[in-house]
Amino acid sequence: MSRASSIWTIAVWEMNRSMTTMGRHVLPLAAGLLVLLVLVMGFAASSGVHMQDGIYRIGIDDPEVARIVAPDNRFTLYLDDGPALWENRFAYDIIILNGEVYAAETEKGLAALKTLKRDYDGYVSRVAAGEPDLFAGYPLWIDLEYVKSELDFQTVMSGEQASPTADTRVPRATPGSVEAVTPPPSAMLVSEDDLRVHLAEARSDHPMSRYTGILSGSSATDGLLVPSELSPPLPYDALILVFVFIFPLYFTSQFFMMSVMNERVGRAGEALLSTPIRSSAIVIGKALPYFGLMLIIAGAITVFIGAPLTILLPLIPVILFFLANALIIGMASRSFKELSFVSIFFSTLATSYLFFPTIFANTHVISIISPLTLIVLELQGEGFTAMEYVYSTALFFATSIILFYLGTINFREERLFSEKPLTSRLADFISGAINRDHPNLALFILAAFTIPFVFMAQMMTLVLFFNIPMPLSLVLLTVSAAFIEEFAKSIGIYAVARERPTFLTPKNLIFGAVAIGLGFLVGEKLLLFATLAQITESIFGSVLFLSLQVLWMPLLLHITGVLITGGFLLLGGRHAYVPGLIAASVVHSLYNLYFLTGGLL
Amino acid sequence: MNGRHIGIIAKKEFLGLSSEKTILFAVLLQVFIAMFSSFLMVGLTAMYDPEAIESYSATTYGVGYTGADSPLIDEFAKRDDLVLYRMDLQTAIDALSDRQIAAVVHVPDTPPDAEGPITITLYLIQNDLQSSIINVKLKEVLQSYERELREVRADRMVSYPIGLNFPKASGGESFFEFVYGLLIPLLVLLPAIVSAALIIDLITEEYQRQTLETLISTPITYTEMIWGKIATCAVLVPVQAGAWLLLLGLNGIAVGNIAAILLHASVGGLFLILLAAIVALHYRERTSAQFVFSTALVVVFLFVMAVPYNPLNLIVRLAVDTAGPIHWLILALTAGATVLLGWAATAYAQKIGESGQKER
Numbered sequence: 001m002s003r004a005s006s007i008w009t010i011a012v013w014e015m016n017r018s019m020t021t022m023g024r025h026v027l028p029l030a031a032g033l034l035v036l037l038v039l040v041m042g043f044a045a046s047s048g049v050h051m052q053d054g055i056y057r058i059g060i061d062d063p064e065v066a067r068i069v070a071p072d073n074r075f076t077l078y079l080d081d082g083p084a085l086w087e088n089r090f091a092y093d094i095i096i097l098n099g100e101v102y103a104a105e106t107e108k109g110l111a112a113l114k115t116l117k118r119d120y121d122g123y124v125s126r127v128a129a130g131e132p133d134l135f136a137g138y139p140l141w142i143d144l145e146y147v148k149s150e151l152d153f154q155t156v157m158s159g160e161q162a163s164p165t166a167d168t169r170v171p172r173a174t175p176g177s178v179e180a181v182t183p184p185p186s187a188m189l190v191s192e193d194d195l196r197v198h199l200a201e202a203r204s205d206h207p208m209s210r211y212t213g214i215l216s217g218s219s220a221t222d223g224l225l226v227p228s229e230l231s232p233p234l235p236y237d238a239l240i241l242v243f244v245f246i247f248p249l250y251f252t253s254q255f256f257m258m259s260v261m262n263e264r265v266g267r268a269g270e271a272l273l274s275t276p277i278r279s280s281a282i283v284i285g286k287a288l289p290y291f292g293l294m295l296i297i298a299g300a301i302t303v304f305i306g307a308p309l310t311i312l313l314p315l316i317p318v319i320l321f322f323l324a325n326a327l328i329i330g331m332a333s334r335s336f337k338e339l340s341f342v343s344i345f346f347s348t349l350a351t352s353y354l355f356f357p358t359i360f361a362n363t364h365v366i367s368i369i370s371p372l373t374l375i376v377l378e379l380q381g382e383g384f385t386a387m388e389y390v391y392s393t394a395l396f397f398a399t400s401i402i403l404f405y406l407g408t409i410n411f412r413e414e415r416l417f418s419e420k421p422l423t424s425r426l427a428d429f430i431s432g433a434i435n436r437d438h439p440n441l442a443l444f445i446l447a448a449f450t451i452p453f454v455f456m457a458q459m460m461t462l463v464l465f466f467n468i469p470m471p472l473s474l475v476l477l478t479v480s481a482a483f484i485e486e487f488a489k490s491i492g493i494y495a496v497a498r499e500r501p502t503f504l505t506p507k508n509l510i511f512g513a514v515a516i517g518l519g520f521l522v523g524e525k526l527l528l529f530a531t532l533a534q535i536t537e538s539i540f541g542s543v544l545f546l547s548l549q550v551l552w553m554p555l556l557l558h559i560t561g562v563l564i565t566g567g568f569l570l571l572g573g574r575h576a577y578v579p580g581l582i583a584a585s586v587v588h589s590l591y592n593l594y595f596l597t598g599g600l601l
Numbered sequence: 602m603n604g605r606h607i608g609i610i611a612k613k614e615f616l617g618l619s620s621e622k623t624i625l626f627a628v629l630l631q632v633f634i635a636m637f638s639s640f641l642m643v644g645l646t647a648m649y650d651p652e653a654i655e656s657y658s659a660t661t662y663g664v665g666y667t668g669a670d671s672p673l674i675d676e677f678a679k680r681d682d683l684v685l686y687r688m689d690l691q692t693a694i695d696a697l698s699d700r701q702i703a704a705v706v707h708v709p710d711t712p713p714d715a716e717g718p719i720t721i722t723l724y725l726i727q728n729d730l731q732s733s734i735i736n737v738k739l740k741e742v743l744q745s746y747e748r749e750l751r752e753v754r755a756d757r758m759v760s761y762p763i764g765l766n767f768p769k770a771s772g773g774e775s776f777f778e779f780v781y782g783l784l785i786p787l788l789v790l791l792p793a794i795v796s797a798a799l800i801i802d803l804i805t806e807e808y809q810r811q812t813l814e815t816l817i818s819t820p821i822t823y824t825e826m827i828w829g830k831i832a833t834c835a836v837l838v839p840v841q842a843g844a845w846l847l848l849l850g851l852n853g854i855a856v857g858n859i860a861a862i863l864l865h866a867s868v869g870g871l872f873l874i875l876l877a878a879i880v881a882l883h884y885r886e887r888t889s890a891q892f893v894f895s896t897a898l899v900v901v902f903l904f905v906m907a908v909p910y911n912p913l914n915l916i917v918r919l920a921v922d923t924a925g926p927i928h929w930l931i932l933a934l935t936a937g938a939t940v941l942l943g944w945a946a947t948a949y950a951q952k953i954g955e956s957g958q959k960e961r
Contacts, residue, residue, distance in 0.1 A: 010643035026889045033896045040900050044907035051906060052782040054915050055921050064763055073909075074782075101767050108921060111777035113767070120765055121744075127762040128751070135718045136757035140743065143720055146727035147698050214703065230736060265809045336802035336809075336887055337618065451943035505814065518698040 006277045010285025017144045018289070019327060048073070056112040059085040059095040068123045074115060132190055141195075195224065224433035241372055241379075242355050244301060245315065249294050250347050256290040260330030261339055264416050279411035285402065287323050311378045313389065314371035317396035318354070324403035325350070331416065332425045333409055336512055342422070353460055368392045369459050378593045395459075398452035409433055424498070431495035440515040441501070443492045447519030448526075450488040457484045475593070482588035483601045486581055487560065489516050490565040494577060497569050517558035561588050605820045610829020611836075614803060618833075625931035662735050663702040665693035665724075669710035673721075676746045683738060697724055703735040713753045736940035780854055782913075785920050786913045788849075789862065792841035794898065796834040797877040801890045803830045823954025824947055827882070831874055838870035839863045861928065865919070868935050869912050873898070874941040882949055895915040 054076040060066045060081045069075050078085075078092070085095045093112040094103050103113040128137030263269030272282060298315050302308075325346055333339040357370035368374075371392050374384045410416075410429045418425065434442040461480045493512060497504045561584040568580025619663040662680050666674065677685045686693075686702065693705040711717065723739065723918040725732040725900075804827070807813045816826055843863055846856050857861070878896050884890040905911045910931055918924040 025884065025895060030895055030896060032891070033900060036900050037896070037903070040903045040907070045909040049906050050909045050911060051786065051910060052778070052916050052917055054918055054923055055782060057923060068763065068765075074778075096765065099765055100761070101765055103768060107777050115778065117767060120767075124762045127760055128758075130760065131758050133754075133757045135716070136753070136754040138747075139713075139718060139754055140717045140747045141720045142743065143722045145693060145722060145724045147724055148727050227740060227747045229738040230743065254891075255888060262809070262888075266811055310723055335617070336806045337799055340802055405785070450626070463842075485922050 003281055005280070007285040007288065008280040010277065010282055011288040014259065014286050015289045018255065018307055051408060055094045056108070056115065056118070057091065059088070059092040061085055061097050062099075065096055065099070070118060070121050072115070075112075089571055098594035118588055119494065121228060124227075129196075134196060136262060138195075138226050140227055143224055144230075154224075162165055179363075180342045211289065225411075241375055242351055243356070245298065245304070246318070246354060246372070248297050248301065249315070249319055250350075252290060252294045253326040254343065256287060257330040257339065257343060259286060259290075260327055261333065261336075263499055264331070267417050269384065269412070271414060273411075273416075280408045281353045283327065283408045283411055287327065291323060292320060292331035295324075307379055310383070311375045314374040314378075314384075314393060317393040317400065320400035321396045323352070324400040324407070327407040327431075328403050331410065332421060332422055332429070334425075335421065340420060349460075353456065353467065357459075363485075369395070371396060390431060393455050395452050399456060401451065406430070406433060422531060425496050427495045430491055431499045434492065439496065440511050443496075443512050444515040444522075445518040446490060448523030450491065451520065451526075453521035454484055454488045478592045479585070479589045480594055483581075484586040485520075485558075486561050486584040487564050488586055490577075490581055490584070492516055493562060493569065493573075495567045497566075498574065502521070503581050504566070504570050506570065509563065509570060513562035513566060516562045517555055520558050521555055557588065557591055560584075606825040607829040610821065610826050611832045614830055614833040618659060632834050647667060661912055662704070662738065664735075664739075665696060665702045665707060666707040666708070667693050668708040671708045671719075672713060672749060673706070673708055673742075676742050676749070679745075680738070680742060683742070697726065700726070703732065704739060706739075708951065710739060711849040713750055719750065719775045739870040772844060780849075781921050782917055785846075785849070785856065786916045788845040789866045789916055790869075790913065792838045792845075792874050793866065795841070796837050796870055797894065797898070799837070800830055800834045800874050800877045801881045801894060803833070804855045804878060805887040805890055808885040809887065812926045817954075817957060823957060824950040827878060827946070827950045831871075834869050834874050836868065838874075839867045840902075842870075847873065858924065861924075861932075862916050865912050865916055865928070865932060865935070868939055872913070872935065872939045872942060873901075875939065875946050879942070879946050879949060882946070882953060885909055940952050 052072065053073045056075050057078065059070060059073045059080060060069065062082065063079060066077055066079055067079060085097060089095055091306045094101060094116060095111050103109040131137035263272065266368050298312055302311055329339065329342050329346060333342055354370050354372045358372045358376055360368065368388055368391050374389065374392055377384050406429055410432045415428060415432060433446060456569060458481050461477060564584040565580040568576040568583065618847045662682055663684050663686055665688050666685045667688060674685065677683055690707060696702050697705050707722040709720060711719045725736060807816065817823060846859055849856060876897065879891045880894045884893065903911065910927065912931065913933055915924060915931055919928060
């Protein structure tokens with residue numbers, strides 16, 4: 001059988017199997033639940049959400065005033081005469097006597113006051129909207145225009161505050177920038193009727209509308225607004241994209257994870273493994289239906305919200321990444337509960353990696369490390385270049401391919417059906433990738449392969465520490481980057497030492513360390529020049545990728561790091577691994593800090 | 602049913618949890634979230650209430666003013682956190698995109714008492730945290746200008762809103778409504794959902810690994826085994842929820858009536874666990890059971906939220922001390938529903954256990 005046809009056989013078989021296990025029993029109930037869901041949504045829409053009912057107590061002496069507050073469920077309303085209210089004033093968060101508002105001097109009282117103010121503003125607007133003379137009720141209209149401005153790393157680099165603060169001198173612009181601006185016309189171009197319609201719509205708007213507005217591309221802030229409608233544009237709004245695009249994909253990848261796990265439960269996959277089909281064909285064949293399904297789901301969502309189909313391009317590496325991780329988690333977990341916990345943990349990590357950089361979309365080049373940023377750009381109608389696509393997706397493609405490779409070579413009986421704990425299984429997977437006949441070549445390749453993961457982890461720390469003030473963020477970044485690198489380099493040695501303790505002789509350690517150091521350096525070089533040139537130009541980049549400036553120095557550093565960890569392993573056995581790792585990280589950080597201060601001074 | 606047998610099973614499950622160290626991942630997750638906490642706090646609060654972000658900024662912002670003179674200049678003069686610069690439009694926009702100033706307002710020469718509207722053009726930097734803050738500040742200025750204009754044009758209006766005099770608010774924005782009205786109920790709900798997912802794993806695992814035979818051959822009955830697992834998961838709910846509330850307390854967020862809140866959480870959690878257990882008993886296969894349960898969970902959650910005086914709302918009220926004795930009634934009702942569900946789960950488990958015995 002050719003490779004393609006065996007992949008196809010497995011894919012068809014996988015589809016049939018999941019359809020029969022899921023289909024017969026689950027689909028009728030799922031359909032029933034879907035109907036229930038629609039009914040409950042209708043009920044919730046008419047009844048409203050009653051989460052915060054009655055958190056504040058308000059006492060009012062005038063039924064007319066009470067009518068303003070009544071629609072807001074957050075207030076429990078007490079109507080009483082003035083003196084009685086005043087006497088019991090400490091039982092209330094707010095009392096209103098003769099049109100005077102008194103709030104309790106507590107955090108809760110202040111929060112209640114804020115809520116009341118908003119309700120009152122809404123009431124005033126409603127009264128104004130009923131005016132026959134619209135421009136007496138709403139004399140002021142605002143036309144919002146956005147100007148694009150991108151921060152470059154240079155601003156952050158010199159440590160100055162990148163915010164538009166006012167100082168004593170009059171601001172002046174650098175000449176010759178931006179295109180000419182045409183002053184806006186002073187007369188209003190929209191008809192009065194349109195404005196009334198707009199106001200009526202704004203009144204009935206659901207609080208979620210700002211989030212749905214992001215997806216439809218045209219936000220509610222287009223066109224003319226009254227001051228109370230001004231709503232700050234939130235960079236966090238991109239979180240809605242995580243809910244809309246990422247969660248359904250993650251949810252679907254769970255089925256693949258379970259399918260992999262099911263092969264292992266009760267040695268169910270034994271029959272499959274005994275066929276002449278190669279393990280790569282099995283893995284690809286099993287993943288293929290889920291890949292297709294996820295693509296269809298993503299496509300359906302895209303069509304549903306009316307976005308261009310090009311946003312599927314940045315989603316493909318994300319889908320692959322989820323599938324690759326699902327494969328490894330499904331192969332490594334010992335039990336269902338471990339599967340649940342690990343996958344929840346992974347999903348949180350992956351979601352933050354995808355989401356946090358998008359906060360800086362439009363403002364900072366760092367945002368481009370997340371494919372989600374490309375989606376944001378695409379939804380804004382700006383699109384992305386091929387180069388940007390490579391920048392933001394290269395790490396996802398690389399890590400997915402490596403994880404799939406790791407899963408494929410370990411998709412064997414003795415690995416799948418062993419009952420070892422999670423960490424030693426993962427170590428087994430890695431040592432499974434180390435060729436016994438050419439251990440040094442294998443260590444070299446392994447070290448090069450860890451680079452995309454190291455970069456991902458370091459990007460994560462970069463995003464994490466980005467907000468901390470300057471000197472501290474650099475130190476934290478240096479230390480964590482050193483630790484991540486030392487950890488990645490030690491994996492190979494550790495895995496070998498676990499499986500074959502006799503392998504770890506001083507001579508072999510030195511050869512191994514040289515191989516790992518070289519592999520690390522080559523991998524770093526290759527990936528960096530291929531992708532991340534933009535970030536490396538900044539000071540943050542020089543912290544993370546310091547080792548690229550002079551060649552022999554970093555090589556020596558990488559080798560020393562492995563030698564330290566390996567030396568601890570050699571002398572103290574496996575229990576000395578963690579101290580060794582810490583020692584190596586300390587040496588590595590000191591080296592980096594020395595060069596950094598030397599480079600800056 | 603034998604209480605000791607249930608205890609044995611519960612102990613076995615606890616040992617399994619601790620030996621796998623899977624619970625460690627839950628702890629790691631919490632630490633990870635805590636690392637992002639300041640980020641999340643600002644972010645989530647801002648999503649909940651966009652105007653709260655204003656309180657994060659103590660700096661003064663420059664605003665470019667172009668176009669005709671207007672009373673708006675006086676409104677700006679009242680603020681000490683905004684500085685106005687008069688400039689022409691082109692310079693202003695250039696300065697804005699260079700981030701020399703935070704916003705530009707362009708005011709037309711329409712007089713305040715004109716027939717038509719006054720249309721101000723506002724230029725901001727796109728999708729930027731800074732412009733979110735400046736947006737909130739400008740909104741306050743513009744709203745106060747709107748009030749002034751309404752007074753100027755008051756003789757053209759036919760109805761007047763009831764006047765209310767608000768005290769000068771002291772102190773900045775607070776997290777109050779977000780923390781008590783959203784964060785606390787969700788943190789208390791989370792352990793219940795985790796436990797419910799856990800019971801599915803525990804039950805389906807016995808089936809799929811075929812370890813059930815061994816368990817049933819001991820004197821422990823099938824029903825006792827199921828209840829032992831339910832007990833394990835149920836105990837985790839108040840423990841985790843209590844830990845969250847304790848953490849909040851350490852962070853200076855005082856939560857009232859903790860005992861009553863944990864009682865509500867335990868009963869609600871047990872309800873979800875029983876629901877998950879019944880689903881797991883029916884399917885005996887993890888993928889289907891988790892899929893059906895997570896869909897059912899959404900339905901139950903949406904339904905509960907739409908009912909006044911639902912348990913989550915009561916947790917909010919209890920946390921801010923405005924619950925009143927009615928919460929005991931609701932607790933009794935929830936407990937009643939949980940007992941019914943527990944009875945159903947027991948009957949179902951007994952039926953399965955008996956049919957299993959007949960087969961042998």
